[in-house]
Amino acid sequence: MPEPRIVICRYCAQTYEGEPGMQCPNADGGVLVDYGIYQALPGDSFIGRLVAGKYAILAKLGEGGMGSVYRALQQPVSRPVALKVIAPEQAIDAEQRGRFFREARVVSRLSDPAVVTLFDYGEDDDGTLFMVFELVEGELLSDIVQREKVLPVARAVAIVQQVLSALVEAHGAGLVHRDLKPENLMITRDVRGRELVKVLDFGIAKLLDQELDGVHTREGIVLGTPRYMSPEQCQDKGLDGRSDLYALGVMLWEMLAGRPPFDAPTPLDILLAHVRQPAPPLPDTVDAPRAISDAIQRVLEKDPAARFADATAMSEALSAALGDAFAEGSSVHSGARAQGTLPPPRRQPSGDHPPARRSGRGLWAMLLAAVLAGGGVAAWLALRGPATPPAPVTPSAPVKVTMGGALVDAKVVNARALKQALTLAKAGSPDDARLVLQRALETTPDPEALRAAAAAEPSLAPIMAQLKAP
Numbered sequence: 001m002p003e004p005r006i007v008i009c010r011y012c013a014q015t016y017e018g019e020p021g022m023q024c025p026n027a028d029g030g031v032l033v034d035y036g037i038y039q040a041l042p043g044d045s046f047i048g049r050l051v052a053g054k055y056a057i058l059a060k061l062g063e064g065g066m067g068s069v070y071r072a073l074q075q076p077v078s079r080p081v082a083l084k085v086i087a088p089e090q091a092i093d094a095e096q097r098g099r100f101f102r103e104a105r106v107v108s109r110l111s112d113p114a115v116v117t118l119f120d121y122g123e124d125d126d127g128t129l130f131m132v133f134e135l136v137e138g139e140l141l142s143d144i145v146q147r148e149k150v151l152p153v154a155r156a157v158a159i160v161q162q163v164l165s166a167l168v169e170a171h172g173a174g175l176v177h178r179d180l181k182p183e184n185l186m187i188t189r190d191v192r193g194r195e196l197v198k199v200l201d202f203g204i205a206k207l208l209d210q211e212l213d214g215v216h217t218r219e220g221i222v223l224g225t226p227r228y229m230s231p232e233q234c235q236d237k238g239l240d241g242r243s244d245l246y247a248l249g250v251m252l253w254e255m256l257a258g259r260p261p262f263d264a265p266t267p268l269d270i271l272l273a274h275v276r277q278p279a280p281p282l283p284d285t286v287d288a289p290r291a292i293s294d295a296i297q298r299v300l301e302k303d304p305a306a307r308f309a310d311a312t313a314m315s316e317a318l319s320a321a322l323g324d325a326f327a328e329g330s331s332v333h334s335g336a337r338a339q340g341t342l343p344p345p346r347r348q349p350s351g352d353h354p355p356a357r358r359s360g361r362g363l364w365a366m367l368l369a370a371v372l373a374g375g376g377v378a379a380w381l382a383l384r385g386p387a388t389p390p391a392p393v394t395p396s397a398p399v400k401v402t403m404g405g406a407l408v409d410a411k412v413v414n415a416r417a418l419k420q421a422l423t424l425a426k427a428g429s430p431d432d433a434r435l436v437l438q439r440a441l442e443t444t445p446d447p448e449a450l451r452a453a454a455a456a457e458p459s460l461a462p463i464m465a466q467l468k469a470p
C-alpha cells in the first residue's frame with residue numbers, strides 16, 4: 001500500500017492526508033497542495049491559490065516572458081491545465097494590458113494541432129491576469145538537441161513542417177510569434193508514437209495590425225531571444241511573418257549542424273551578427289540534400305523580401321526537397337520514411353503580407369537587460385560542434401533591447417537616458433527616473449560619464465547619490 005499523501009493549505013498551514021487540488025476543509029479559500037512542493041516554494045503566493053474561483057494552482061512549471069506558468073486543476077471537472085499569470089505587482093500599464101487581452105482573443109481562435117489550445121483568459125478579482133492553456137506533457141526541443149546533438153534531416157524537417165502549419169494559421173490571423181526557439185517547442189507523441197510539435201508561448205506575440213484597439217507597442221523596445229532573432233527584429237524594424245520564418249531557419253540549421261549559425265560571447269554580439277554577417281553554409285559534415293541547404297540559406301537572408309513569401313511557400317519548398325531526395329535514394333534519409341514528414345500546411349494566409357509598421361517615437365528603452373524566459377521554461381543552451389570550439393554560453397532568455405545608430409555610441413545612449421530621467425524627475429516620478437538611470441548604468445559603454453552628467457543636474461543629483469557605483 002502506498003503511503004498516504006500529505007497535503008497542506010497555505011492559508012491556515014494545516015496539514016491533511018489527501019489529494020492535491022481539494023479545497024481546504026477550513027473553508028478559508030485555500031487549495032490543498034503537496035507538502036513537498038509547498039516547502040520548496042515557500043515564498044510563492046500562487047501555490048495553493050484558487051484563481052478565478054476555479055483554477056487550483058498546484059505547482060510551478062516555469063517563468064514566462066510576461067509572467068509565471070503553473071500546473072493547475074480546473075474545478076469542478078478536475079482537468080489538468082497550464083495556467084499563466086501576471087501578478088498585479090508586476091504593474092503592467094494600460095498599453096500592455098490591452099495587448100494581453102487583444103492577443104489572448106486572437107490566440108484563443110487558433111485551432112491548428114501544433115498550437116497549444118487556449119481554453120480561457122481573464123482577470124481575477126485582485127487584478128491578476130491569467131491565461132489557461134492545455135497542459136502538454138513532453139520534452140522541449142532544446143533538451144532533445146542538447147542530448148542528441150544532431151537530428152536526422154527528415155526528422156528535423158518534420159518538426160519544422162508542423163511549426164509552419166501553426167504559423168500559416170497564426171500569420172493568417174495577423175499574429176507574429178516573435179520568439180520562436182527550441183525552448184518554445186514541446187515535442188510529444190500521439191498514440192501511434194509519432195512525434196507531435198506544440199508551439200508554446202505567444203506571450204510576446206505581436207499583431208500585425210498595430211492600430212487594432214488603439215493599442216501600440218512602445219518605440220525602441222525589441223523583444224526576442226538573440227540566437228533566433230531576425231535582422232529586422234534586431235534593429236527594431238517592422239515585422240511580419242517572415243521574421244518567424246527566419247527564426248525557424250536558424251533552428252533548422254542548428255538541428256542539422258548541432259550548433260546555431262550565429263553565436264558569440266554576448267547577446268549584443270549575436271544581435272550584430274544577425275544584422276551584419278551573412279548566414280554561413282551548413283558544415284560539410286551535414287549530409288543534407290542541396291535543396292534543403294538552399295532553402296535554409298534563402299530563409300536566412302537579411303532582406304525579408306528575399307526569403308520565402310510565407311509559411312506555406314517555405315513548407316512546400318522543404319517538402320519538395322525531401323521528395324526529390326527520396327526519389328534519388330539519398331543516404332541521409334535512412335529511417336526517414338518511418339519517421340515521416342508532413343505535407344505542406346492546408347491553409348493559405350488571406351491576402352498579401354500586411355505592411356510592416358514601425359512603432360512611433362516614445363520612451364527610451366534600456367540597451368540590454370535580461371527578462372523572464374519565454375515559453376514557460378528558463379533554459380541555457382549548451383553549444384556544440386566539432387568544426388569550431390564552443391563559444392561562452394549566453395542565456396537563451398528573451399531580452400529587450402534598443403538597436404539602431406546609437407547601438408555602441410555611449411554619448412547618444414547616455415543623452416537619451418539623461419533626458420528621460422530628467423523628464424520623469426520633473427514630472428514627479430523620482431522612482432521611475434531612478435530606474436531609468438539604474439538600467440542605463442548597467443548597460444551604457446561609459447557609465448562614469450552618465451554618472452557625472454546626472455550628478456550635475458539638481459533634480460537628478462539626489463537620485464544618483466542613491467545609486468551605488470558598480
